[in-house]
Amino acid sequence: MVRYTFKRLLSLLLSLAVASLVIFAVIEVAPGDPASFMLGMNAQPETLAALRTELGLDTSKVARYLAWVGGMLTGDFGTSYTYRTPVIGMVADRLWVSLPLALYALALSTAVAFPAGIFAASRRGQAGDIGVMGATQLGVAIPNFWFAMMLVLIFAINLRWFAAGGFVGWDKGFWAGMHALTLPAIALALPQAAILARVMRSSLLDVLGEDFMRTARAKGLTERQALWRHGLRNALIPVLTIIGLQFSFLLAGSIIIEQVFYLPGLGRLVFQSISARDLIVVESVVMLLVFSVIVVNFLVDLAYAAVDPRLRSRS
Amino acid sequence: MRRNLILGGMLSALFVLAALISYVWTPYDHVALNIPNKLQTPNAVHLLGTDHFGRDILSMIMVGARTSIAVALVAVGIGMGLGIPLGLWAAARQGSWLDELIMRGNDLVFAFPSIVIAILITAIFGAGAINAIIAIGIFNIPVFARITRGAALSLWQREFILAARVAGKSAARISVEHILPNVTNLLIVQGTIQFSLGILAEAALSYVGLGAQPPTPSWGRMLADAQTLVSIAPHMALVPGFAIILTVLGLNLMGDGLRDYLDPRLRVVRA
Numbered sequence: 001m002v003r004y005t006f007k008r009l010l011s012l013l014l015s016l017a018v019a020s021l022v023i024f025a026v027i028e029v030a031p032g033d034p035a036s037f038m039l040g041m042n043a044q045p046e047t048l049a050a051l052r053t054e055l056g057l058d059t060s061k062v063a064r065y066l067a068w069v070g071g072m073l074t075g076d077f078g079t080s081y082t083y084r085t086p087v088i089g090m091v092a093d094r095l096w097v098s099l100p101l102a103l104y105a106l107a108l109s110t111a112v113a114f115p116a117g118i119f120a121a122s123r124r125g126q127a128g129d130i131g132v133m134g135a136t137q138l139g140v141a142i143p144n145f146w147f148a149m150m151l152v153l154i155f156a157i158n159l160r161w162f163a164a165g166g167f168v169g170w171d172k173g174f175w176a177g178m179h180a181l182t183l184p185a186i187a188l189a190l191p192q193a194a195i196l197a198r199v200m201r202s203s204l205l206d207v208l209g210e211d212f213m214r215t216a217r218a219k220g221l222t223e224r225q226a227l228w229r230h231g232l233r234n235a236l237i238p239v240l241t242i243i244g245l246q247f248s249f250l251l252a253g254s255i256i257i258e259q260v261f262y263l264p265g266l267g268r269l270v271f272q273s274i275s276a277r278d279l280i281v282v283e284s285v286v287m288l289l290v291f292s293v294i295v296v297n298f299l300v301d302l303a304y305a306a307v308d309p310r311l312r313s314r315s
Numbered sequence: 316m317r318r319n320l321i322l323g324g325m326l327s328a329l330f331v332l333a334a335l336i337s338y339v340w341t342p343y344d345h346v347a348l349n350i351p352n353k354l355q356t357p358n359a360v361h362l363l364g365t366d367h368f369g370r371d372i373l374s375m376i377m378v379g380a381r382t383s384i385a386v387a388l389v390a391v392g393i394g395m396g397l398g399i400p401l402g403l404w405a406a407a408r409q410g411s412w413l414d415e416l417i418m419r420g421n422d423l424v425f426a427f428p429s430i431v432i433a434i435l436i437t438a439i440f441g442a443g444a445i446n447a448i449i450a451i452g453i454f455n456i457p458v459f460a461r462i463t464r465g466a467a468l469s470l471w472q473r474e475f476i477l478a479a480r481v482a483g484k485s486a487a488r489i490s491v492e493h494i495l496p497n498v499t500n501l502l503i504v505q506g507t508i509q510f511s512l513g514i515l516a517e518a519a520l521s522y523v524g525l526g527a528q529p530p531t532p533s534w535g536r537m538l539a540d541a542q543t544l545v546s547i548a549p550h551m552a553l554v555p556g557f558a559i560i561l562t563v564l565g566l567n568l569m570g571d572g573l574r575d576y577l578d579p580r581l582r583v584v585r586a
Contacts, residue, residue, distance in 0.1 A: 015423055022423075023435070030439040141511075141563040143518050146538055146556040149545055157546045252428035259523050260542070271523065274438055282438050286431055293426040 004305055012298045019290045020072075024065050027283045055081065068283070077284040082276045087284045090269060095288075097167055098258070098265035101181050102250040105188035110243065112193040117200025117239075122227060124205060132197065139194025144253065148187035148260040155183060165262035184261045188253055192246045199242045203235040210234070237304065244300030248293035320572025326565025330558070334380035343371035345378045346530055354548045364550045366540065372551070375532045376558050382444065382533040383562070386526070387513030389448045391506055394455020399502065401456070402463025403494060407486040409468060418464070421457035429454040429516050433525045444533075447526040451516045455509050462505050466498040500577035504570050511566035518559050534559050 052058045056067060071078055077087035120132040156164040162183050170177045207213065208231055216226040255267030262268075266285055273281035337345075342362070349369030357364045363372040405417040427435075433450035440446060467490070470476060479489050520526035521535025529536070534555040541551035 011419065015419070015426065018423055019426060026435045026439060137564060137567060138560070141560045141567060143515055143522075143538075143556070143559050145519060145522055146552070146559065149538065149542060149552050150556070153545050153549060153552070248426075249428065252430050255430055255434075256519050256523055267523075270434055274434065279438060282434065286435060289428070289431050290426050293428070297422075297426070 001305065005302060008298060008301055012294060015294050016291065019294065020069055020287060021065070023283055023287050023290070024068060027279050028061060030279060072284075072287070078280045080278055080281050082278045087281055090281065091266070091284060091288060094264060094266045094269045096170065097263055098251065098254045098267070100177070101184055101188065101254050101257070101263070101265065102247065104178070104181055104185035105192065105250050106243070106247060108185055109189040109193035109196055109246070112189070113196035113200055116193075116197040118204060118227075118232070120197070120201045121204035121208065122224070132201070136194040136197050140191050142190060144187050144191055145256050145260050147190050148184065148257055151183045151187055152260070165260075167263050184254075184257050184263060187260070188250055188257050192250060196239070196242060196246065200235070200239050203238045204231060207231045207235045241300055241304055244296055244303075247296050251292060252289060317572065317576070319568045320576055323565045323568025323570070323572055326561055327569055330380050330562045330565070331384060333377045334384050337374075337377035337381055341371075341374035341377050343374045345370060345374040345532055354544070356550050363554050366537070366551055367544055367548070372554050375537060376534070376554060379532040379534045379537060379555070380558070380562075382527050382531055383514045383517055386444060386448050386451065386517040387510050390451035390455055390513045391509050393448070393452030394459045394509060395502065395506060398456040398459025399463050399495075402460040403467055403490040405460065406464045406467030406471060406494070407490050409471065417460065421460050424453060424457045427454070430520070433520050437525050442525050442528055444527040444531060447517050447520045450520065451513050455513070458509060459502065459505065462501060463498055466501050467494045470494050470497055504574045504577065507566055507570035507573060511563045511570070514559065514563055514566070
């Protein structure tokens with residue numbers, strides 16, 4: 001296990017290094033000089049040069065890359081060109097919206113998908129199974145941002161149970177914050193819940209065909225007891241992997257859902273930064289998203305290997 | 316489940332047909348503004364109503380189908396064109412540094428969700444339909460590379476491949492002449508799924524302004540336009556939404572149906 005962890009850790013660091021290089025290179029070739037963008041068309045050459053020095057734009061590409069990566073490692077993500085404030089603070093503020101939203105959606109999707117998947121598997125081929133599977137087909141076909149608009153139309157505009165958009169802020173209290181994130185979280189959770197329910201069902205059906213399930217039935221457990229005591233626990237392993245993978249999709253998906261609800265999350269920060277050519281902010285947010293995907297996948301791999309020793313020997 | 320295949324095929328064909336017909340005929344000019352006729356609900360003259368500029372929504376949906384299908388199709392093409400050779404190559408050199416490199420590269424691309432790739436591309440080139448194609452296409456590459464490699468690996472253990480090797484065929488020739496034809500079914504099914512995911516991704520990117528730009532009609536942008544008007548003209552949001560749902564549902568059903576239809580194991584059972 002130690003050897004496996006070490007190997008995966010090496011590969012994790014390598015992935016992060018390559019990802020940071022790719023992101024840096026992409027932003028480097030972006031046209032437009034941030035300094036001249038900030039000062040406008042009529043800037044004096046001396047002011048421009050001074051600003052370029054201040055922003056570190058006149059040093060070599062290698063020096064800038066190392067400064068960027070070195071800064072990130074020590075928690076310094078640089079200074080926003082447009083707001084002149086540290087990027088880390090801006091990102092942290094927005095993360096307090098995007099991260100709870102992703103986690104809320106993950107909780108909702110799991111809470112819906114588990115019972116739905118178990119229900120469908122235990123009634124394989126019957127009307128209940130066909131109904132659930134039909135619903136999941138619809139769930140993956142509905143664009144979540146459109147579903148979000150429909151939720152706004154029904155629950156915010158017509159029923160007035162929720163606000164149509166915006167975020168009250170956590171200082172108004174935990175429940176007020178959660179209330180504001182409820183519709184976005186439901187919209188974000190919909191396709192993930194549909195996928196997860198399918199995985200839960202098929203994983204459970206695989207397990208139900210195993211010999212130990214027949215043994216459990218033979219020793220006198222009812223179908224239901226066998227399912228709950230032996231089936232579910234064994235079916236959970238692939239399901240947990242999918243949940244881990246979904247977290248990164250939720251974080252990225254929140255970028256789009258935030259646009260529907262005008263939520264001040266990472267997504268809005270990125271779009272504002274792109275239009276203001278505040279590339280250091282774009283760079284940092286993209287790196288943060290990619291970092292979270294890579295790290296979550298790494299953790300899922302480790303957890304998987306810890307549970308199932310057979311996986312450690314594989315590549 | 317032949318029913319899935321037929322129902323899905325019919326739904327998908329409906330939208331492909333709408334897109335094709337839009338090249339020669341639409342009920343109205345999809346860009347013609349007609350402010351006095353704005354925000355009409357569906358009626359006999361405008362079957363699906365009009366938008367806030369008085370444009371005919373049915374005409375826009377037909378032309379928008381063109382954008383969705385073109386973007387998703389080219390994106391699948393990019394994914395297959397690069398992913399399948401990479402997957403075949405990795406499988407032919409299983410366990411070597413090349414295999415390792417290709418698979419780790421795939422993992423790396425997977426870490427960039429298509430929305431993130433689109434954001435990066437937009438930061439450089441600005442927004443546009445081409446960027447949406449590239450962003451979705453890049454994300455498709457590892458999908459096809461993985462599925463091709465996985466299927467090819469088990470084929471390499473088979474005796475008919477051994478026979479081909481004994482006959483003196485090179486790994487590249489075996490990959491093309493024996494492995495590829497045997498994974499085609501799998502790739503067609505995956506292609507259908509990626510096609511439907513591409514349509515969803517294109518809609519999402521256009522919705523946030525990273526995809527097709529005006530005046531190119533796109534279902535995602537129609538939804539973006541509809542958002543502020545959703546309380547007074549819900550049909551503006553409902554119609555493009557249903558267009559996306561029905562197309563994606565059709566493609567997914569067709570994918571499921573194709574998998575059952577093409578799966579050789581099921582065919583044996585039937586015979």
